[in-house]
Amino acid sequence: MIYAKEFTIGQSSQRDKKSKDYFEWSIWIENGELDVSEIDYVEYLLHRTFKNRLRKVTDVSTGFKLNSKGWGEFRIEISIIKKNRETIQMAHWLVLRDSYRSAEGENDIPKVNPKKIYISHADVDTRTAQRLEFILTDLGMEVISANDLESEGSLQENIVSSINASDAIITINSGTENEWQNAEINIAKELSKTIIPMDSIIDSDINKADSNISSRLNLDESYGKTLKALGNQINKLKF
Known part of the structure; x- marks a missing residue:
């Protein structure tokens, strides 16, 4: 996966009470070397099976949290657009486990240099x-x-x-x-x-x-x- 020193990715998941095969999940941005207040908005690119797979979040009070649900894990592409128009690209492997909450570092999918x-x-x-x-x-x-x-x-x-x-x-x-x-x-x-x-x-x-x-x-x-x-x-x- 792809992380950056400027910000940290947080993620949680919870089994859906209505369907044992589904999970409710959230992903958000936390402070790293920089404060999230420097962010204008965040775009999350989800798996191609999602309708409207490009999700834009502008609410800094939630850490630009995106809430969704689904049945499978996949790679989320993240574009952080700062107020100075600088863009930071990150990626995170969505983990689906009951009562799961993590930040960067607990995701054990290795970082591979893009080739x-x-x-x-x-x-x-x-x-x-x-x-x-x-x-x-x-x-x-x-x-x-x-x-x-x-x-x-x-x-x-x-x-x-x-x-x-x-x-x-x-x-x-x-x-x-x-x-x-x-x-x-x-x-x-x-x-x-x-x-x-x-x-x-x-x-x-x-x-x-x-x-x-x-x-x-x-x-x-x-x-x-x-x-x-x-x-x-x-x-x-x-x-």
Whole structure:
């Protein structure tokens, strides 16, 4: 997740009394090195399944608190706009537990330096690639694969351009030989890009990560554990 020394993120959650599968939750801003009185407003970008997912809060008396409810954990993107028009970007992993209250520091999802990752995979591994993209996105990475390439220009030109713009390439190999994937790996080698086999950084079944909103609730923390483990592994790599 992404935090900043200027301000601290606070968050709480409570199981909804009307529905055991739902949680009421709140997120707000607390003083850090700066006082919240220096903030003009705060924007919270929620998961894409929310209607009106961009929420603007202007009430400084509550610490710019946003109240909502839902059934899954996800990454919240936060834009703090100060009165001097300076913008501070932060991000927080929403934790859903009964009677939960925390501030920054208790959220144990590791901070990962944002990188641009190219995912190389065969058609048979498309589902796995999508799950990996969800997890990497939750960690704050920018992800691209051949499926995202623009139609203009030749496919090979677009692949070369995309790999060249990436910081590293993660390869998914289920044992099926694929001419295009071999070509992508060779291009990455020629461009001196870091090549990371997926199996070397994640050992869980990521196909259980149904989307980049955790559907596990508090009874099954496998998604959060997968996120934490992958973040720690990525932080060990040099690229």
